[in-house]
Amino acid sequence: MKRILPSALLELIDEFGAMPGVGARTAERYAYAVLKRDPKRAKRLAKALDELHAKVKLCPVTFALIDKSEEVSELYADQSINKKLIAVVEEPLEIVAIEKTGQFNGTYPVLGGAISPIDGIGPEQLHIPELIERIKQDDAEEIIIATNASVEGESTALFLQRFIREAGLKLTISRLARGIPVGVDLEYADQISLTHALEGRREL
């Protein structure tokens, strides 16, 4: 077998190909793009990758991602935050989506996943005790359960709702509204979103 590509390039293609959702052709394209461009750019990307794990940690209060040098995430420590309003999300990046709306002024605990018996993830693997602790300490008034609309997300929401009630906590429990997204015509809306939209209809 003739060697078609140099080993250093094959190695990089392999490593790119190990990233989620990157197929062989895409990995080839990425590797070749890196090669064709300024070596300084490749070095910058290399440095960012090399240092990532050493520079990032989980906030002990919100379980959001923070700099190693920080103590508590600004999503909890910032003066402007209403600590009595809590949103629960599955993963740290979901915080970005909520913050981008500019409509939420509360704090978060990240659960660190969703309950999924098939993957061996039970409630004990999630940051649920810390969530209960947070509600009690800050005397929270409302918790928005912002888990995903997947089977796992929905069962986690149900579990949390029961768990909070059984713990005797009296705060409001809410869930993000499901419905037809903006820009989608009725005839193209999926059945489940439409069902949710009907159930959640609002009087005008």
Place this chain on the structure above:
Amino acid sequence: MKRILPSALLELIDEFGAMPGVGARTAERYAYAVLKRDPKRAKRLAKALDELHAKVKLCPVTFALIDKSEEVSELYADQSINKKLIAVVEEPLEIVAIEKTGQFNGTYPVLGGAISPIDGIGPEQLHIPELIERIKQDDAEEIIIATNASVEGESTALFLQRFIREAGLKLTISRLARGIPVGVDLEYADQISLTHALEGRREL
């Protein structure tokens, strides 16, 4: 503005986002995937990126990519290769596609692009003198012009054809067949491919 993500993660998202075809959301997903997985993997990818440019060079004969330690690409040096059969491609990665068919036993020169006045690329930026030299030295019998089917690729093919004839070289000049790809029904074939398929029809 509250800091939502740690700066090391933002930096990595920025660097991923600078790769071709990677949008903000995809860059976020890649960066988070790297963070969630084994730090060793991130270090391996970092190393591959860091060393890439130092370990790869262009073959002085074929202009294919080779290891720094090699002298000439195996696509030219290998004993089994028929040096009298030459395929011209625009970019090094296109060699991979041709080699994968297992139907080509010749050698290559990579042009290093296609003629494109709008991007300021004329024939003098491409490896055309070296191609002529190769044809003469190896007394080549056939050259397959395998440039892309784009406007630039087609004009490069036309230019090469004339240039080779004007240089008084007598070898066969061919071009890859255009037509309807395998697995595409006639009714879904695009007009240009169908036109090519009609023009290039073969008697049975």
